[in-house]
Amino acid sequence: MKILFEKADILFGDNLDVIFNGYLGIQDDKIIYVGEDKPTQKYDVVKDMSDKLLMPGLFNSHSHAAMTLLRGVGTGFPLQEWLFDNVIPIEDKLVPNDIRVGNQLAIMEMISTGTVSFSDMYVYPVEQIKAVMDAKMKINICRPILAFTPEDFPEKNERFIESLWLYDNYHNHDDGRIRIDLGIHAEYTSTEDSVRAYAVEAKKRNANIHVHVSETIKEHNECKEKYGKTPTKWLKDLGILETQSQFAHGVCLEDEDLNIIKEKGITIVHNPSSNMKLGSGFARISKMHDMGINVSLGTDGAASNNNLNMFEEMHLAAIIHKGNQNDPTILPSKTVIKMATVNGARMQGRLDTGVIKTGFKADIIAIDFNKPHLIPNINYLDSIIYSAQGSDVCMTMIDGFIVYEDGKFKTIDEEQTYNEVREITERLYEVYDGKKR
Amino acid sequence: MKILFEKADILFGDNLDVIFNGYLGIQDDKIIYVGEDKPTQKYDVVKDMSDKLLMPGLFNSHSHAAMTLLRGVGTGFPLQEWLFDNVIPIEDKLVPNDIRVGNQLAIMEMISTGTVSFSDMYVYPVEQIKAVMDAKMKINICRPILAFTPEDFPEKNERFIESLWLYDNYHNHDDGRIRIDLGIHAEYTSTEDSVRAYAVEAKKRNANIHVHVSETIKEHNECKEKYGKTPTKWLKDLGILETQSQFAHGVCLEDEDLNIIKEKGITIVHNPSSNMKLGSGFARISKMHDMGINVSLGTDGAASNNNLNMFEEMHLAAIIHKGNQNDPTILPSKTVIKMATVNGARMQGRLDTGVIKTGFKADIIAIDFNKPHLIPNINYLDSIIYSAQGSDVCMTMIDGFIVYEDGKFKTIDEEQTYNEVREITERLYEVYDGKKR
Numbered sequence: 001m002k003i004l005f006e007k008a009d010i011l012f013g014d015n016l017d018v019i020f021n022g023y024l025g026i027q028d029d030k031i032i033y034v035g036e037d038k039p040t041q042k043y044d045v046v047k048d049m050s051d052k053l054l055m056p057g058l059f060n061s062h063s064h065a066a067m068t069l070l071r072g073v074g075t076g077f078p079l080q081e082w083l084f085d086n087v088i089p090i091e092d093k094l095v096p097n098d099i100r101v102g103n104q105l106a107i108m109e110m111i112s113t114g115t116v117s118f119s120d121m122y123v124y125p126v127e128q129i130k131a132v133m134d135a136k137m138k139i140n141i142c143r144p145i146l147a148f149t150p151e152d153f154p155e156k157n158e159r160f161i162e163s164l165w166l167y168d169n170y171h172n173h174d175d176g177r178i179r180i181d182l183g184i185h186a187e188y189t190s191t192e193d194s195v196r197a198y199a200v201e202a203k204k205r206n207a208n209i210h211v212h213v214s215e216t217i218k219e220h221n222e223c224k225e226k227y228g229k230t231p232t233k234w235l236k237d238l239g240i241l242e243t244q245s246q247f248a249h250g251v252c253l254e255d256e257d258l259n260i261i262k263e264k265g266i267t268i269v270h271n272p273s274s275n276m277k278l279g280s281g282f283a284r285i286s287k288m289h290d291m292g293i294n295v296s297l298g299t300d301g302a303a304s305n306n307n308l309n310m311f312e313e314m315h316l317a318a319i320i321h322k323g324n325q326n327d328p329t330i331l332p333s334k335t336v337i338k339m340a341t342v343n344g345a346r347m348q349g350r351l352d353t354g355v356i357k358t359g360f361k362a363d364i365i366a367i368d369f370n371k372p373h374l375i376p377n378i379n380y381l382d383s384i385i386y387s388a389q390g391s392d393v394c395m396t397m398i399d400g401f402i403v404y405e406d407g408k409f410k411t412i413d414e415e416q417t418y419n420e421v422r423e424i425t426e427r428l429y430e431v432y433d434g435k436k437r
Numbered sequence: 438m439k440i441l442f443e444k445a446d447i448l449f450g451d452n453l454d455v456i457f458n459g460y461l462g463i464q465d466d467k468i469i470y471v472g473e474d475k476p477t478q479k480y481d482v483v484k485d486m487s488d489k490l491l492m493p494g495l496f497n498s499h500s501h502a503a504m505t506l507l508r509g510v511g512t513g514f515p516l517q518e519w520l521f522d523n524v525i526p527i528e529d530k531l532v533p534n535d536i537r538v539g540n541q542l543a544i545m546e547m548i549s550t551g552t553v554s555f556s557d558m559y560v561y562p563v564e565q566i567k568a569v570m571d572a573k574m575k576i577n578i579c580r581p582i583l584a585f586t587p588e589d590f591p592e593k594n595e596r597f598i599e600s601l602w603l604y605d606n607y608h609n610h611d612d613g614r615i616r617i618d619l620g621i622h623a624e625y626t627s628t629e630d631s632v633r634a635y636a637v638e639a640k641k642r643n644a645n646i647h648v649h650v651s652e653t654i655k656e657h658n659e660c661k662e663k664y665g666k667t668p669t670k671w672l673k674d675l676g677i678l679e680t681q682s683q684f685a686h687g688v689c690l691e692d693e694d695l696n697i698i699k700e701k702g703i704t705i706v707h708n709p710s711s712n713m714k715l716g717s718g719f720a721r722i723s724k725m726h727d728m729g730i731n732v733s734l735g736t737d738g739a740a741s742n743n744n745l746n747m748f749e750e751m752h753l754a755a756i757i758h759k760g761n762q763n764d765p766t767i768l769p770s771k772t773v774i775k776m777a778t779v780n781g782a783r784m785q786g787r788l789d790t791g792v793i794k795t796g797f798k799a800d801i802i803a804i805d806f807n808k809p810h811l812i813p814n815i816n817y818l819d820s821i822i823y824s825a826q827g828s829d830v831c832m833t834m835i836d837g838f839i840v841y842e843d844g845k846f847k848t849i850d851e852e853q854t855y856n857e858v859r860e861i862t863e864r865l866y867e868v869y870d871g872k873k874r
Binding site: 015068069071072075076077078079082105108109112113122206210217231273275276277278279280281282290302305306307308309314316318319320322323324325326327328329331332372373375376377378379382383386387389390391414417418421425 | 502506509514516519545549651712718736739753755756757759760761762767770812820826855862
């Protein structure tokens with residue numbers, strides 16, 4: 001199957017240059033042509049992209065997708081009360097099929113706002129994989145270990161076993177769209193033995209590690225009190241940072257932590273909505289970027305956001321640090337777009353996507369610029385960051401397959417998903433028709 | 438003309454309570470019925486509002502609407518360079534008709550994202566009034582005075598004369614939809630004589646005063662150096678705060694300023710996008726709210742935002758202060774929605790709108806909740822603030838007239854406006870088809 005987009009403006013290559021009124025050719029799952037001149041090859045389908053910008057699809061680098069079912073739960077509470085008093089009591093009611101449905105809902109939101117791939121950490125991963133495969137989306141998924149007491153570990157712990165089983169059975173599944181990471185929920189939900197044992201398994205597999213690190217000052221300082229070192233140093237000393245790691249949040253990282261992160265090639269996943277909403281604070285993203293640390297962007301779960309819209313995260317990442325540091329020159333638009341695209345792809349170990357260039361996977365979105373808030377458009381990069389909305393995405397293509405176009409979902413039954421979500425939320429809350437009264 | 442909305446969820450009354458599956462009746466420009474039971478009266482038109490929320494329309498309390506034509510100009514520069522090196526050279530090329538067209542574009546963006554009324558300060562106000570009247574929208578407009586040297590003032594200055602002429606000829610025009618404020622650009626663009634003379638005229642007319650105050654620390658401190666007092670104290674001492682005043686920004690206000698603001702009943706217009714993007718910083722909105730100061734929300738102009746979407750401003754106002762003060766309990770959703778609705782209406786001197794209740798003006802918007810990011814919806818107020826997007830607005834009614842519905846503009850020719858904007862931007866910039874190359 002060969003698809004040609006014509007009359008398209010295209011954000012192409014590593015430098016995010018713009019081709020105006022150009023052509024983008026796709027064969028099966030790959031980009032085979034990008035240029036200003038009409039290609040001589042014959043294509044099966046030709047699509048007119050007038051007034052539209054083609055750009056790389058977005059990578060949501062940290063989420064708990066099925067928490068769409070907990071959208072808005074605990075709004076207004078600090079992180080610890082939000083988690084333990086509000087979120088966990090509802091999560092205790094979740095059954096495996098809920099996770100499949102919650103992911104379908106999340107995927108609808110993500111693909112309709114330009115996300116092509118996400119990194120996720122939650123429960124019942126096989127149900128999640130089902131939803132992702134049905135939708136023809138991409139995911140890096142981990143089943144994070146938890147160990148509150150030393151007795152929990154290592155060999156007999158179910159989550160530990162499930163986590164490795166998942167890796168050994170699903171890594172690089174579904175033409176590589178499904179990738180498995182190893183995951184540690186956080187320092188404050190782990191023991192030293194558990195992390196040490198996990199490090200051995202991670203190294204054997206050369207597996208990525210996804211972990212929440214220094215999200216709040218409380219967590220960060222309690223670790224220092226308990227162990228005499230920061231969470232980053234603690235993880236390093238336990239030998240878990242020897243493969244590619246990803247730290248979600250990193251709000252309270254110290255200079256010494258950043259040096260370790262730089263040295264170990266760790267990615268920081270910035271989650272601005274969640275960090276603001278929960279009152280966690282400002283990760284030092286501009287400094288990290290200047291140090292050459294790979295920074296990507298995530299939405300976190302819908303209970304702490306309360307949506308999964310990467311255009312919001314790009315906008316926030318671009319503006320909140322300018323406000324906080326009183327410096328409008330930091331984190332220019334191009335830097336932030338890279339965080340949401342190629343930096344996320346690189347973090348996921350997907351070196352064949354995140355950029356529009358020939359030979360790369362066709363993970364592409366189209367933005368409709370025929371909108372009052374996108375005219376005039378004197379700079380595409382600034383328009384994407386400061387003016388565009390997730391709802392301006394009019395086409396999402398993953399591995400060359402169009403999964404969303406002009407408001408229609410091609411791989412998900414919208415009404416059925418809504419009905420299933422309403423049934424589940426009637427059980428989880430005392431609600432009627434998906435609304436709490 | 439009588440319109441009944443049925444099967445609607447309705448955010449009604451001063452406390453923003455929710456009626457589920459209710460009825461809202463409108464006669465001409467007023468709300469005549471709100472309730473759970475079907476009214477007995479006959480209506481000319483009945484509209485099914487299943488899956489939709491009716492809520493008060495939004496008030497954009499600070500804008501420079503025609504700056505849509507300068508969308509994105511100077512992005513990445515600090516305020517002074519942004520204004521003097523980037524914005525003003527383009528503004529010098531603007532002719533009167535540009536202002537009409539720039540406003541039409543702004544109005545399209547505003548009414549399609551739920552704004553029913555805006556407070557504006559810019560050039561060629563009569564052209565702006567034309568655009569607002571054609572669109573059947575509401576505006577509070579001022580022609581701000583400027584006086585860089587004492588010789589500029591008072592009696593012979595054209596802007597001074599125009600400002601008062603505008604008030605005397607257009608205040609309460611077009612069934613009250615057009616209201617005129619008096620305006621002072623800022624302390625740093627005024628002389629003491631000019632403000633003193635203006636205060637006399639304001640008092641004669643009991644007119645509102647709209648002014649940029651303490652937007653940046655540079656401006657704030659330079660005033661203190663020059664006059665030995667803050668801009669707020671300077672304005673007070675010149676006698677200009679004796680009528681209802683509105684301070685845009687107020688990022689650097691000191692405790693003593695806040696006391697004056699509270700005492701004089703001044704409204705603070707918070708512009709979070711602009712304050713973040715230009716690196717100005719965080720206005721102390723939570724403290725102002727706790728002091729009982731009226732706080733409303735604005736987008737500022739599209740060159741420092743770069744759009745006019747009040748859903749973005751509500752979202753930012755709700756989250757950035759939580760992040761900055763490390764406190765997720767401040768500025769709950771209800772407070773922020775009031776800032777964007779009734780507080781803005783009150784500031785504009787419109788005491789008959791901003792709330793859905795019988796006898797009030799029918800300034801109402803509908804939000805379509807049949808969207809993946811709005812399901813489940815366990816709390817309407819939190820869903821509006823944290824999940825909803827401007828693009829979820831599916832109907833905007835102003836004074837009982839539907840100006841926007843299901844993506845269609847009822848009072849503006851969309852294609853003609855786009856074409857006119859493209860022609861203007863070809864003149865303002867070296868662009869082709871509205872895009873800079």
